Amino acid sequence: MSLEKLTQNYHDILSNLGEDPDRGGLKDTPKRAAKAMQFLCRGYDQSLEEIVNGALFESDNDEMVIVKDIELYSLCEHHMLPFIGKAHVAYIPTGKVIGLSKVARIVDMFARRLQIQENLTRQIAEALQSVTEARGVAVVIEAKHMCMMMRGVEKQNSSMYSSVMLGAFRESVNTRQEFLQLITRGQ
Known part of the structure; x- marks a missing residue:
């Protein structure tokens, strides 16, 4: 428009x-x-290919890679009010890793669209999976929603958590547990 x-x-x-x-x-x-x-809402004008821009690198690493506390700002698609939080993203590489800043840019691309948190979480996970062909991808988002804080039930201290686990993170309780322990360390 x-x-x-x-x-x-x-x-x-x-x-x-x-x-x-x-x-x-x-x-x-x-x-x-x-x-x-x-x-x-600039995420509508961005594509995954543009964001990644070829920043995939050969790597022998096959251990979990985590980018934690990626701040995000989005708009609820139901009320067009902000929700604000952070994303924790992990993947297990299979021969290639993605540039560190690209993980944050993927989060931003999807967050900068009208969203619900559940879909945002899945979109980030599926995008990272498609780009890296990782053995597994995990995404956890924790956010505060103004539509719940400023109107409606007006609960100022409520937070929403959503998660998506793909591949090894879904199949292996130990892998999932390692990720969850690492993202909660120091909190």
Whole structure:
């Protein structure tokens, strides 16, 4: 959607809320809000191929690789309110490893779309699996949802945890347990 159309939509939203979108404090708000929404949803304009950009490297490592505490910011697809948290991502390589920053970029690409946390978790896991052809992939996301904190039940201290385990992480209790212990270490 174009910036102009989004700007008009935000202008209309302000009017429909009973505000004067042309008053001093709101004069440029529709355009700022439109630009912010484009930024917050930029994951729609990204592809896995672009994100990875060939950053796969030969490696003899066949031990678990974990990237922990990747901060994420997303918008709930039901209320378009933020949810904020962190992702813990692991994989067991089979001949190739992915560039470290690419794991965080994959998280961001999917987080920067309208989402529910359960789908976000699965999308990250399946994307990493498809790119690395790993023996297993695990993703755990913990997040706070503004749709639950600011409205509805208004539970400020609630957090949601979601996990997806593929391959060796699903098949082996020991592998899954090692991952879970490593991501909770130091908390």
